[in-house]
Amino acid sequence: MKIIRVKPEGWELPKFEAGQFVALGLQDDVPRCEEATEEFKEPKPGKMIRRAYSIASSSAQDFVEFYITLVHSGSLTPRLFTLKIGDKIYMTPKPTGMFTLDMVDADKNIILIATGTGVAPYMSMLRSNALKRQGNIMVIQGASNSWDLGYSSELQLLATMFDNFSYYPTITEPEKEPAGWAGDTRWIEEIWEDDVVKKTFDFNPTVDNTHVFLCGNPNMIKSMQEILVRDGFKLHKTKDPGQVHSEEFF
Numbered sequence: 001m002k003i004i005r006v007k008p009e010g011w012e013l014p015k016f017e018a019g020q021f022v023a024l025g026l027q028d029d030v031p032r033c034e035e036a037t038e039e040f041k042e043p044k045p046g047k048m049i050r051r052a053y054s055i056a057s058s059s060a061q062d063f064v065e066f067y068i069t070l071v072h073s074g075s076l077t078p079r080l081f082t083l084k085i086g087d088k089i090y091m092t093p094k095p096t097g098m099f100t101l102d103m104v105d106a107d108k109n110i111i112l113i114a115t116g117t118g119v120a121p122y123m124s125m126l127r128s129n130a131l132k133r134q135g136n137i138m139v140i141q142g143a144s145n146s147w148d149l150g151y152s153s154e155l156q157l158l159a160t161m162f163d164n165f166s167y168y169p170t171i172t173e174p175e176k177e178p179a180g181w182a183g184d185t186r187w188i189e190e191i192w193e194d195d196v197v198k199k200t201f202d203f204n205p206t207v208d209n210t211h212v213f214l215c216g217n218p219n220m221i222k223s224m225q226e227i228l229v230r231d232g233f234k235l236h237k238t239k240d241p242g243q244v245h246s247e248e249f250f
């Protein structure tokens, strides 16, 4: 996993909503990194390889930050991981997407659930103005190991600074931790079922007081959607608003 920053050259990125994404692109003749395995699907010669990436920085910066995982059999990420500081990359000029806090009233509680790099849009929200909201905010982040919990230091720091913010990391492969791991090792679904929000903030998340955001691995998103719908939450659709907002990364 890598955090990269891209600075537009000769143009200004328009104001964007925290949670939106852009596409990054490279030509197929950029070499793939050493760690890459056989390419799942070879790109068409001469055609730019483009993929969507959530913005992790706030709109107030003159650069855009991304948190990207290497997909060994992928087309774009193995090329992206060979870039050096100063190299050029294509970026679409207009951020887009509906995975934002726009539709959520300021007094509602927000639970931001991520696997891996799915934490990226939440960093943009927290680095923008999310922490000025009246409601409580919690980030639940799952990864295989502690070194895959990107932004955990920043999230821990925010939790010490803001009473209405809490950070809850969990890892699923604690046996690989060289210095041990004192935190949770359960799957996100089990943590939710164990009333982690009630134990942290002393309120029960319900359809009336809470919106839940799900980002990253499609399997986690699907199983959390099932649990939340069972608990009375409604999946959000543009024309039929609900309290469960999802962004799948592949």
Ligand SMILES: Cc1cc2nc3c(=O)[nH]c(=O)nc-3n(C[C@H](O)[C@H](O)[C@H](O)COP(=O)(O)OP(=O)(O)OC[C@H]3O[C@@H](n4cnc5c(N)ncnc54)[C@H](O)[C@@H]3O)c2cc1C
Residues within 6 Å of the ligand: 021, 040, 041, 051, 052, 053, 054, 055, 066, 067, 068, 069, 070, 071, 073, 074, 075, 076, 077, 078, 117, 118, 120, 247, 248, 249, 250
């Ligand atoms: C709205 C949106 C926002 C996104 N934001 C981010 C982000 O912030 N950070 C980020 O790292 N990715 C993000 N992604 C995923 C990203 O767009 C690419 O799909 C991913 O980087 C893989 O690209 P690739 O060209 O290397 O692999 P591809 O050539 O597209 O895929 C090769 C194979 O790997 C599988 N695959 C694709 N992605 C993954 C993955 N993440 N893990 C395991 N297997 C995978 C594919 O199904 C395929 O079988 C986002 C996707 C969307 C739709």
